[in-house]
Amino acid sequence: MPDSNPFADPLRFQRQVPDCAIVIFGANGDLTKRKLIPSLYRLAYERRLPATVSIIGTSRTAMSDDEFRAKMHDSVKEFLEDSPFDEEQWTGFAKSLHYVAGDLSDSALYTCIKEKLAALGRTNVLYYLSTQPSYYAEVAEKIGAVGLGHSDAKGWQRIVIEKPFGHDLASARELNQRVHAVFAEADVYRIDHYLGKETVQNILAFRFGNGIFEPLWNRRYVNHVQITAAESIGVEGRGAYYQEAGAVRDMIQNHLLQVMATVAMEPSAAYEPDAVRDERAKLLRSIRILSPEEVPLYSVAGQYAGFRHEPGVDPASQAPTYAAATFFIDNWRWAGVPFYIRSGKKLPKRTTEIAIQYNMAPHALFSPGEGGVTMRPNLLILRIQPEEGISLRFLSKQPGSGMRLRPVSMDFNYGSSFGERSPTAYETLLEDALTGDATLYTRQDMVEASWRVVAPILEDWAKRKCEFPNYEPGTWGPAAADEMLARQGHEWRNS
Amino acid sequence: MTTAIDPEKILRDLRDLWTQLAHDQSGPGGVLRACSMTLIVVAEHDDALDAEQARKTIGVLMHGHPSRAIVLTPREDGEFSGRVFAECWMPFGGQQQICAEGIEITADSEQTDEVARLLVPLMAPDLPVVLWCRGPRAFLDRSLDPLFPLANKIIFNTRAVRHPSSAIEFLRRMQKDGRQVADLAWTRLTGWREAVAHLMDASPDGWLAAGRKGSVRIQHGGARPGTRSLYFARWIERALPGMNVTLSPVAGDPGMHSVVFAGESGEMSIRLAGTGSLEVRTGDRVYSALLPPDSEECLMREELSILGRDPVFERVLG
Numbered sequence: 129m130p131d132s133n134p135f136a137d138p139l140r141f142q143r144q145v146p147d148c149a150i151v152i153f154g155a156n157g158d159l160t161k162r163k164l165i166p167s168l169y170r171l172a173y174e175r176r177l178p179a180t181v182s183i184i185g186t187s188r189t190a191m192s193d194d195e196f197r198a199k200m201h202d203s204v205k206e207f208l209e210d211s212p213f214d215e216e217q218w219t220g221f222a223k224s225l226h227y228v229a230g231d232l233s234d235s236a237l238y239t240c241i242k243e244k245l246a247a248l249g250r251t252n253v254l255y256y257l258s259t260q261p262s263y264y265a266e267v268a269e270k271i272g273a274v275g276l277g278h279s280d281a282k283g284w285q286r287i288v289i290e291k292p293f294g295h296d297l298a299s300a301r302e303l304n305q306r307v308h309a310v311f312a313e314a315d316v317y318r319i320d321h322y323l324g325k326e327t328v329q330n331i332l333a334f335r336f337g338n339g340i341f342e343p344l345w346n347r348r349y350v351n352h353v354q355i356t357a358a359e360s361i362g363v364e365g366r367g368a369y370y371q372e373a374g375a376v377r378d379m380i381q382n383h384l385l386q387v388m389a390t391v392a393m394e395p396s397a398a399y400e401p402d403a404v405r406d407e408r409a410k411l412l413r414s415i416r417i418l419s420p421e422e423v424p425l426y427s428v429a430g431q432y433a434g435f436r437h438e439p440g441v442d443p444a445s446q447a448p449t450y451a452a453a454t455f456f457i458d459n460w461r462w463a464g465v466p467f468y469i470r471s472g473k474k475l476p477k478r479t480t481e482i483a484i485q486y487n488m489a490p491h492a493l494f495s496p497g498e499g500g501v502t503m504r505p506n507l508l509i510l511r512i513q514p515e516e517g518i519s520l521r522f523l524s525k526q527p528g529s530g531m532r533l534r535p536v537s538m539d540f541n542y543g544s545s546f547g548e549r550s551p552t553a554y555e556t557l558l559e560d561a562l563t564g565d566a567t568l569y570t571r572q573d574m575v576e577a578s579w580r581v582v583a584p585i586l587e588d589w590a591k592r593k594c595e596f597p598n599y600e601p602g603t604w605g606p607a608a609a610d611e612m613l614a615r616q617g618h619e620w621r622n623s
Numbered sequence: 624m625t626t627a628i629d630p631e632k633i634l635r636d637l638r639d640l641w642t643q644l645a646h647d648q649s650g651p652g653g654v655l656r657a658c659s660m661t662l663i664v665v666a667e668h669d670d671a672l673d674a675e676q677a678r679k680t681i682g683v684l685m686h687g688h689p690s691r692a693i694v695l696t697p698r699e700d701g702e703f704s705g706r707v708f709a710e711c712w713m714p715f716g717g718q719q720q721i722c723a724e725g726i727e728i729t730a731d732s733e734q735t736d737e738v739a740r741l742l743v744p745l746m747a748p749d750l751p752v753v754l755w756c757r758g759p760r761a762f763l764d765r766s767l768d769p770l771f772p773l774a775n776k777i778i779f780n781t782r783a784v785r786h787p788s789s790a791i792e793f794l795r796r797m798q799k800d801g802r803q804v805a806d807l808a809w810t811r812l813t814g815w816r817e818a819v820a821h822l823m824d825a826s827p828d829g830w831l832a833a834g835r836k837g838s839v840r841i842q843h844g845g846a847r848p849g850t851r852s853l854y855f856a857r858w859i860e861r862a863l864p865g866m867n868v869t870l871s872p873v874a875g876d877p878g879m880h881s882v883v884f885a886g887e888s889g890e891m892s893i894r895l896a897g898t899g900s901l902e903v904r905t906g907d908r909v910y911s912a913l914l915p916p917d918s919e920e921c922l923m924r925e926e927l928s929i930l931g932r933d934p935v936f937e938r939v940l941g
Contacts, residue, residue, distance in 0.1 A: 133824060134823070134862035135823050140817075140929070141813070141820060144820075144821055144824060175912075175913050179910055179912065180910055
């Protein structure tokens with residue numbers, strides 16, 4: 129809501145999404161039915177979408193509007209998160225759903241979309257690319273070819289692109305170039321759903337909203353940082369995709385480097401989209417690029433036993449289902465502090481967390497004694513999933529005589545302290561895109577910087593033949609990953 | 624019969640309650656104690672049902688605003704007693720039961736000074752204190768006055784007051800005295816005000832022109848305008864000082880029924896269209912806007928989420 133509105137009351141009013149249309153390419157796909165439509169329904173349920181919104185789904189499958197509505201009805205019922213389904217609310221929401229069938233490579237589809245938008249009287253349009261990545265540039269160009277895609281005085285035109293943004297630096301640049309031929313950078317919203325998670329946003333609140341943590345957030349006090357994204361499941365039918373992408377492209381280049389940037393960035397002068405993104409980008413540019421000699425020392429590839437038997441996977445596949453890397457940030461705050469990042473499939477449990485390990489107390493005043501514990505460093509855990517929250521581990525005196533210490537944990541549980549439902553990442557990010565807030569979206573320079581960081585690892589792994597498989601399902605990955613930390617005197621926090 | 628309440632004993636009872644809750648918890652997760660404020664609730668005089676309703680509302684509010692709740696029931700029989708209780712719930716998908724704690728105090732209305740002294744050690748330290756006066760009694764007698772200085776924010780409800788202008792004047796005086804006040808009658812207007820603000824967003828130039836020499840007609844139910852209609856009129860006057868705002872009664876329930884803005888460029892109107900929705904007309908366009916739920920819990924939830932200053936309401940009162 130602009131400041132000039134004398135009726136504005138930002139303390140109480142919801143952000144207002146203007147009259148607009150959302151065009152979803154790939155409306156018959158998994159993302160649409162599991163995330164996009166349930167999130168849009170929930171936004172409508174909470175009165176955060178205008179009653180006049182139009183949602184146009186497109187895909188190759190022939191379907192009428194009513195058939196599309198029926199299909200989405202079942203999807204919302206099945207995939208709506210932490211929320212009741214309201215038939216009456218659905219009836220109103222369903223009226224906003226429309227469907228246009230067509231081939232993404234066929235210009236006629238875009239003419240139909242243009243006519244549909246004109247018939248609905250919509251000049252503000254959000255295009256959502258939920259298609260195969262190989263179509264991204266072509267779809268953007270074809271939108272431009274029918275005279276859409278340019279924001280002007282009549283309305284805005286924005287495009288949301290799902291990751292991966294290219295498969296390496298060169299392809300990311302090419303994609304950006306082709307998309308920019310139609311959409312200005314300010315209208316390109318590259319979505320990384322990790323940044324929409326409440327806990328990831330809470331990292332900024334935790335660091336910059338409190339006075340006591342930021343003074344300890346630097347090389348003087350922090351010993352090292354571990355960022356873990358572990359999945360207990362395998363590739364679950366996505367073998368063909370995963371074989372091409374691998375763990376670095378699937379998780380590290382995007383999600384985990386963005387999380388690392390959020391943990392390590394400098395405070396921005398204001399909480400405004402470009403100010404925050406400037407700091408994230410600056411941090412990503414400060415990550416030291418590994419030399420070819422360093423890559424084997426600071427990165428580990430893994431593949432679980434059985435991956436090569438998954439449907440669609442080459443029996444001799446060299447795709448890593450596990451990746452671990454050590455990164456260093458070459459700036460004043462973090463010089464010399466290792467940031468260990470790992471992501472893998474078929475690990476013992478599903479967890480995503482950031483563990484910040486502090487230096488030990490400088491002098492061991494208390495001896496372990498019988499039954500006591502040796503001194504341990506303080507640990508700050510920022511849990512992203514499944515139980516979102518923050519824990520601080522410190523030592524405390526065990527009750528009773530003598531001075532025995534034992535570790536205790538001070539927990540903040542997001543869901544417990546704020547018992548109300550948190551919006552899902554897609555609800556947050558969709559609403560942001562519809563209101564023009566790009567704070568949590570990735571910018572071109574950030575994408576390019578993170579490709580630069582992982583490029584030496586990808587190049588090295590592509591050249592050499594790894595001894596795969598090298599870890600059993602249900603374990604914490606290959607032994608080489610433990611050795612990588614052991615060389616620095618550290619060990620993974622496997623709990 | 625007057626019985627002195629020992630705050631130390633109440634705090635001890637609270638500790639025992641937590642120990643008991645932890646023992647009773649069968650799952651592995653334990654009980655999580657959550658507290659983000661002290662919420663003091665004044666139930667209506669000698670009204671056990673009102674106190675019960677207050678407790679139910681608190682039970683719902685605790686999920687989003689875990690608090691140490693203190694329910695105060697004034698009585699005439701001289702009884703002065705206190706007891707502790709807990710409100711527990713299992714969050715969606717969670718493994719750990721969350722509990723928030725409560726204290727119920729019954730006291731003679733003549734003893735409010737003593738109650739105020741008793742409340743000081745019972746309030747959760749270092750956290751905001753919100754006082755919620757549920758009924759119209761706070762406007763009628765001064766026995767609750769000693770409680771006001773304890774709170775960072777005081778929430779009233781003028782919906783049922785007999786003299787709306789006097790009630791607003793009372794709130795204005797409190798604000799002038801430096802107290803942060805809120806009124807659930809104002810909270811009920813959020814949906815209406817949001818609809819007006821959105822109209823303005825759609826056509827800011829037309830509005831600013833209308834603001835110079837336009838007029839606004841507000842229709843309300845009941846013979847006299849209630850606090851909601853008065854607040855609404857004042858809100859528009861403060862936002863667009865050039866507007867000529869008039870209030871007129873129509874048949875129906877008390878409260879807002881419609882608002883019509885007229886200016887050189889035409890008319891815009893917002894009307895109540897059945898339960899929970901508004902019909903908005905601007906030019907040829909007609910659409911409906913859903914009103915937020917106006918249950919006591921929802922209104923309180925909105926107020927508890929604003930613990931700092933509320934500049935818009937301050938301007939309306941000021």
